[in-house]
Amino acid sequence: MPFTNLIQKCLADDPAAQKELYKLLAGKLFAICLRYTKNRQEAEDWLQDSFVKIFQNLDKFKADGSFEGWAKRITVNYLISEYRKSKRFGSVLDLDSVLELSETQESAHSAILYEELIKFINLLPEGKKLVFNLSVLEGYSHKEIAELLNITEGASRGQLAKAREMLIEIHKKNNTVHAGKIY
Amino acid sequence: MQEKYTENIDQLDSFYQDAFQEASIEPPTEMWDKIRTSYSEQKKPTRFFTKKTTTLLLLLLLLISAMGLFLYFKNTKQQEKTGTVNKEQDGRNKGTQDGELNDNKETEAEKREDTNKETGNRNKQQVEENNTKETGTGNDKLEHNNSTENPTSTVGDVVKNPTPVTLGEEPKIKPDTASLPKETPKKKMSFREKHTQNIKSDSLRPLFVPVK
Numbered sequence: 001m002p003f004t005n006l007i008q009k010c011l012a013d014d015p016a017a018q019k020e021l022y023k024l025l026a027g028k029l030f031a032i033c034l035r036y037t038k039n040r041q042e043a044e045d046w047l048q049d050s051f052v053k054i055f056q057n058l059d060k061f062k063a064d065g066s067f068e069g070w071a072k073r074i075t076v077n078y079l080i081s082e083y084r085k086s087k088r089f090g091s092v093l094d095l096d097s098v099l100e101l102s103e104t105q106e107s108a109h110s111a112i113l114y115e116e117l118i119k120f121i122n123l124l125p126e127g128k129k130l131v132f133n134l135s136v137l138e139g140y141s142h143k144e145i146a147e148l149l150n151i152t153e154g155a156s157r158g159q160l161a162k163a164r165e166m167l168i169e170i171h172k173k174n175n176t177v178h179a180g181k182i183y
Numbered sequence: 184m185q186e187k188y189t190e191n192i193d194q195l196d197s198f199y200q201d202a203f204q205e206a207s208i209e210p211p212t213e214m215w216d217k218i219r220t221s222y223s224e225q226k227k228p229t230r231f232f233t234k235k236t237t238t239l240l241l242l243l244l245l246l247i248s249a250m251g252l253f254l255y256f257k258n259t260k261q262q263e264k265t266g267t268v269n270k271e272q273d274g275r276n277k278g279t280q281d282g283e284l285n286d287n288k289e290t291e292a293e294k295r296e297d298t299n300k301e302t303g304n305r306n307k308q309q310v311e312e313n314n315t316k317e318t319g320t321g322n323d324k325l326e327h328n329n330s331t332e333n334p335t336s337t338v339g340d341v342v343k344n345p346t347p348v349t350l351g352e353e354p355k356i357k358p359d360t361a362s363l364p365k366e367t368p369k370k371k372m373s374f375r376e377k378h379t380q381n382i383k384s385d386s387l388r389p390l391f392v393p394v395k
Contacts, residue, residue, distance in 0.1 A: 015219065022215055027207030034208060047210055051218045052225055114206040117199060136196050137203050164192050171195075 003067040010058055022051060025068065029075050031114065035133050036079045038122040046082065050075040076138055080148055083130060120170050128163035135160050 003024075009017030029050055033043040054071050061070050121129055130149065134140040135156070140148070142156040149156070 018219070018222075019215060022218060026210050026214065030210040031203065031206040031208045035203075044210060044214065048214065048218050048221055052222045055222050056225070114202045115208065117202050121199075136199055164195055167195060168191060 128159050131159040132163035
């Protein structure tokens with residue numbers, strides 16, 4: 001396991017090891033943070049807090065699982081708690097306004113595919129975005145999502161279905177290359 | 184239509200999953216410094232109540248409480264024992280105080296009788312000896328003065344005023360009461376004295392007295 005030595009050093013409060021661990025995880029965790037917020041500054045703040053949480057709870061990590069998966073889970077759990085605090089679930093975005101917004105986004109032929117896709121995801125209303133991220137990209141079951149977001153499993157399924165519909169619409173309107181692949 | 188929709192959904196999911204599988208977006212360069220300062224500020228305070236310390240404290244608490252209980256029960260048992268022993272002792276003391284007085288009187292009277300008897304016997308022997316000496320000289324009647332005639336004799340010490348003795352008669356000898364130990368009048372003990380005596384005797388008593 002590549003992280004084992006680093007974790008041991010980090011537990012001994014070695015700043016060099018902590019920086020090394022940060023370098024290995026920062027890009028992936030920042031991509032996750034960006035999927036949950038439109039605001040880049042907010043994503044940076046979340047990344048910072050997530051890393052602090054990871055370092056603080058490093059002694060709780062059990063070596064039998066994947067460290068990267070554990071770190072991602074800590075980040076996602078933190079993001080959900082932030083969502084709960086800000087009570088963003090109620091906000092519903094009108095699809096037309098989403099499409100208008102999406103038209104202003106960068107071209108679909110962008111070199112960095114996932115950054116563009118992050119923008120599409122961020123066009124979704126908060127609740128639907130959260131369920132889509134958790135279900136499709138993080139691999140959570142509807143039962144887990146229902147527990148995390150304090151909603152019913154049916155509501156989670158409904159939100160996911162609507163999120164998918166909206167994303168298809170976004171791709172259609174943007175007439176992207178990916179849309180061609182999807183449709 | 185439905186088939187195409189589900190197909191599209193599956194494609195959408197797999198498309199996003201593939202795209203984000205190895206997604207990595209570099210955060211700003213100053214991010215690490217921010218994280219480092221934030222982490223050092225929010226470092227977990229060293230907990231006093233760790234598993235080890237809590238178990239140790241619990242064990243210590245148990246030990247102290249067990250010792251306390253042991254001492255408490257030990258003291259109560261001792262108090263119970265000493266209480267019963269004191270009662271017994273008091274009962275005995277009451278009995279012996281009355282009995283002792285009577286016994287002392289009896290023993291003193293007996294002693295006196297014994298000494299009287301002894302001195303009487305001695306006097307008798309002395310008189311007999313004297314008589315045999317006097318009969319040896321040929322005098323039938325003799326006024327006898329032991330103190331002048333026989334100064335070495337010890338009888339003279341005992342009998343200072345001898346009465347004239349005629350042969351065939353038993354001499355009347357008064358017992359010498361002066362040589363006897365004088366009877367000291369028994370001092371009446373006050374309640375306080377008795378009480379202090381009891382306390383003194385209690386203090387000498389061993390802690391553990393086997394109860395019969």
